[in-house]
Amino acid sequence: xxxxxxxxxxxxxxxxxxxxxxxxxxxxxxxxxxxxxxxxxxxxxxxxxxxxxxxxxxxxxxxxxxxxxxxxxxxxxxxxxxxxxxxxxxxxxxxxxxxxxxxxxxxxxxxxxxxxxxxxxxxxxxxxxxxxxxxxxxxxxxxxxxxxxxxxxxxxxxxxxxxxxxxxxxxxxxxxxxxxxxxxxxxxxxxxxxxxxxxxxxxxxxxxxxxxxxxxxxxxxxxxxxxxxxxxxxxxxxxxxxxxxxxxxxxxxxxxxxxxxxxxxxxxxxxxxxxxxxxxxxxxxxxxxxxxxxxxxxxxxxxxxxxxxxxxxxxxxxxxxxxxxxxxxxxxxxxxxxxxxxxxxxxxxxxxxxxxxxxxx
Amino acid sequence: xxxxxxxxxxxxxxxxxxxxxxxxxxxxxxxxxxxxxxxxxxxxxxxxxxxxxxxxxxxxxxxxxxxxxxxxxxxxxxxxxxxxxxxxxxxxxxxxxxxxxxxxxxxxxxxxxxxxxxxxxxxxxxxxxxxxxxxxxxxxxxxxxxxxxxxxxxxxxxxxxxxxxxxxxxxxxxxxxxxxxxxxxxxxxxxxxxxxxxxxxxxxxxxxxxxxxxxxxxxxxxxxxxxxxxxxxxxxxxxxxxxxxxxxxxxxxxxxxxxxxxxxxxxxxxxxxxxxxxxxxxxxxxxxxxxxxxxxxxxxxxxxxxxxxxxxxxxxxxxxxxxxxxxxxxxxxxxxxxxxxxxxxxxxxxxxxxxxxxxxxxx
Numbered sequence: 242x243x244x245x246x247x248x249x250x251x252x253x254x255x256x257x258x259x260x261x262x263x264x265x266x267x268x269x270x271x272x273x274x275x276x277x278x279x280x281x282x283x284x285x286x287x288x289x290x291x292x293x294x295x296x297x298x299x300x301x302x303x304x305x306x307x308x309x310x311x312x313x314x315x316x317x318x319x320x321x322x323x324x325x326x327x328x329x330x331x332x333x334x335x336x337x338x339x340x341x342x343x344x345x346x347x348x349x350x351x352x353x354x355x356x357x358x359x360x361x362x363x364x365x366x367x368x369x370x371x372x373x374x375x376x377x378x379x380x381x382x383x384x385x386x387x388x389x390x391x392x393x394x395x396x397x398x399x400x401x402x403x404x405x406x407x408x409x410x411x412x413x414x415x416x417x418x419x420x421x422x423x424x425x426x427x428x429x430x431x432x433x434x435x436x437x438x439x440x441x442x443x444x445x446x447x448x449x450x451x452x453x454x455x456x457x458x459x460x461x462x463x464x465x466x467x468x469x470x471x472x473x474x475x476x477x478x479x480x481x482x483x484x485x486x487x488x489x490x491x492x493x494x495x496x497x498x499x500x501x502x503x504x505x506x507x508x509x510x511x512x513x514x515x516x517x518x519x520x521x522x523x524x525x526x527x528x529x530x531x532x533x534x535x536x537x538x539x540x541x542x543x544x545x546x547x548x549x550x551x552x553x554x555x556x557x558x559x560x561x562x563x564x565x566x567x568x569x570x571x572x573x574x575x576x577x578x579x580x581x582x583x584x585x586x587x588x589x590x591x592x593x594x595x596x597x598x599x600x601x602x
Numbered sequence: 603x604x605x606x607x608x609x610x611x612x613x614x615x616x617x618x619x620x621x622x623x624x625x626x627x628x629x630x631x632x633x634x635x636x637x638x639x640x641x642x643x644x645x646x647x648x649x650x651x652x653x654x655x656x657x658x659x660x661x662x663x664x665x666x667x668x669x670x671x672x673x674x675x676x677x678x679x680x681x682x683x684x685x686x687x688x689x690x691x692x693x694x695x696x697x698x699x700x701x702x703x704x705x706x707x708x709x710x711x712x713x714x715x716x717x718x719x720x721x722x723x724x725x726x727x728x729x730x731x732x733x734x735x736x737x738x739x740x741x742x743x744x745x746x747x748x749x750x751x752x753x754x755x756x757x758x759x760x761x762x763x764x765x766x767x768x769x770x771x772x773x774x775x776x777x778x779x780x781x782x783x784x785x786x787x788x789x790x791x792x793x794x795x796x797x798x799x800x801x802x803x804x805x806x807x808x809x810x811x812x813x814x815x816x817x818x819x820x821x822x823x824x825x826x827x828x829x830x831x832x833x834x835x836x837x838x839x840x841x842x843x844x845x846x847x848x849x850x851x852x853x854x855x856x857x858x859x860x861x862x863x864x865x866x867x868x869x870x871x872x873x874x875x876x877x878x879x880x881x882x883x884x885x886x887x888x889x890x891x892x893x894x895x896x897x898x899x900x901x902x903x904x905x906x907x908x909x910x911x912x913x914x915x916x917x918x919x920x921x922x923x924x925x926x927x928x929x930x931x932x933x934x935x936x937x938x939x940x941x942x943x944x945x946x947x948x949x950x951x952x953x954x955x956x957x958x959x960x961x962x963x964x965x
Binding site: 298299302303306309310406410421422426510514515516517519520521522524556559560562563564566568569570 | 635641642670672675676681690700964
């Protein structure tokens with residue numbers, strides 16, 4: 242009989258090292274899967290992890306793409322990590338991401354075709370506001386009616402997706418698009434575009450914002466009283482209350498910040514890489530960011546690297562698909578393994594496996 | 603050569619080309635690449651495009667190399683996939699879903715030496731972008747006739763994907779030709795807002811069956827609607843969509859529209875290899891072989907089968923057009939006068955239902 246026993250003091254080393262072990266285990270298990278599929282496992286792993294960075298043919302293009310793909314993940318994950326530390330579980334970043342994009346596109350297109358330097362900053366504010374307001378729904382429901390924010394925020398994702406479809410087909414539809422769904426292409430309108438800032442680097446305003454969020458998150462957690470309160474509320478909720486931390490205020494702040502950051506991510510995506518509001522604008526960044534937050538140990542610098550690693554598996558995974566003919570489901574399974582092994586190594590860091598029945602105390 | 607060997611060969615070929623030799627080598631061997639919106643195993647749309655890709659390999663053997671990618675979302679990711687394909691030495695890239703239109707043109711601008719072929723789109727912003735499509739509404743007319751004759755409840759259904767002209771055209775053709783043989787017929791439409799999502803497609807079929815619909819046509823990519831119809835013990839019939847879906851022949855599938863991309867793909871890749879390739883906008887139907895009507899099963903009475911086949915042959919011969927006047931729009935205004943035939947421009951921009959269809963096109 243197997244059972245789990247809580248370790249009295251988990252190893253500080255393994256708490257830091259478990260993500261690395263998880264990556265290595267994923268490579269091994271994924272390699273076995275690729276081998277079963279009839280591919281050379283070493284070639285597959287090299288294509289996923291090495292080629293996007295160092296292959297002569299691709300690297301000059303895929304290295305900057307890494308930033309493009311990682312930026313929204315990092316931006317969202319930084320916001321989520323604050324809440325996760327405080328025990329506020331915002332699972333609906335995907336919905337906030339969508340609403341940020343819709344608000345920003347609506348604000349920009351409302352003044353189309355005005356060409357002013359002010360349009361883009363207004364759109365940034367609108368994007369953050371969209372995500373913020375969408376996150377306020379679970380926040381207020383939780384503080385006033387004590388609903389569960391996990392459920393409410395998750396279910397609001399599906400509401401947001403339907404609003405997105407409605408916007409793409411209705412209010413925001415491109416009037417010159419021949420009846421096809423989807424808004425005007427914002428990235429082709431100079432006043433609204435979020436272009437590559439330095440050619441060939443992939444660096445757009447969203448990448449800049451992601452780096453700023455990492456720094457701000459770091460300062461907040463290390464130096465600011467709010468960061469202290471967040472950590473305290475997560476580790477010792479009762480002590481936090483005695484110390485004068487208002488749980489309601491913390492819920493509002495954590496959901497509000499994560500919502501605003503997710504909204505910003507949507508804003509930079511819709512004005513840049515995606516370009517337009519379309520029915521399938523969202524591709525799961527809000528959910529993947531949850532993995533990124535935990536893979537990065539809820540630590541801003543950790544999240545930076547976790548976001549880049551996750552982006553690498555996406556881009557390398559695409560390469561592996563058409564270079565080696567791997568089915569896309571195999572790549573998704575590979576990414577899923579990463580979360581699985583991370584959770585498993587975390588579990589074993591905090592618990593040990595015991596054989597036999599528990600002895601009577 | 604089975605698929606695994608073929609892929610291994612492709613992979614080996616790529617392996618050799620690492621280290622910058624790809625561009626030199628690419629002239630010796632033509633590389634044709636395909637971008638799919640769903641998985642090859644969808645049994646429908648993407649499956650048929652992949653059959654076309656395999657036909658190219660079959661036709662040219664060692665002289666071509668095939669690469670493809672499944673499940674590419676229609677958005678920012680598509681642009682990256684296309685760019686990586688172009689960088690990997692693809693000479694011609696087929697983008698097989700409507701939603702890749704802007705990305706196809708954007709990447710084509712950066713790689714003028716690579717040919718891009720976009721399915722079902724209308725933008726050809728650069729000389730290296732061609733578009734191709736098939737007149738699926740011709741197949742819909744045959745399905746409509748069968749539906750109108752076969753329905754007992756006089757309620758027929760349509761699982762629609764996105765409210766774009768391509769889909770609206772299919773709905774109108776299906777309805778018009780059903781009504782022609784059965785004036786009492788009513789059409790119910792469910793919008794799934796997806797090309798491939800078996801769960802949503804099954805839900806849509808269920809909703810139609812609950813409304814009393816007994817013939818279902820679908821404009822989505824999977825076999826889920828047929829699987830749902832199969833649960834009704836023969837009360838509900840349907841059609842194979844995009845692919846023959848022959849595995850449901852003993853069940854609800856009475857016929858099908860088969861998208862046959864193979865001749866087009868072989869022709870275009872061949873033209874590229876012998877230097878006769880030119881930018882084009884292709885729109886063939888039953889006559890050109892791109893649209894095939896799958897075998898009509900014995901569940902359909904012989905006289906209906908004969909009638910349906912006669913309709914198919916008339917369309918192929920050009921003696922009948924599924925959109926022949928008099929036809930009014932849903933709002934009662936005139937569209938086509940007696941004997942008038944719809945222009946291609948009208949069809950490609952179709953944003954209205956014809957008279958008699960209930961409900962609104964989603965806005």
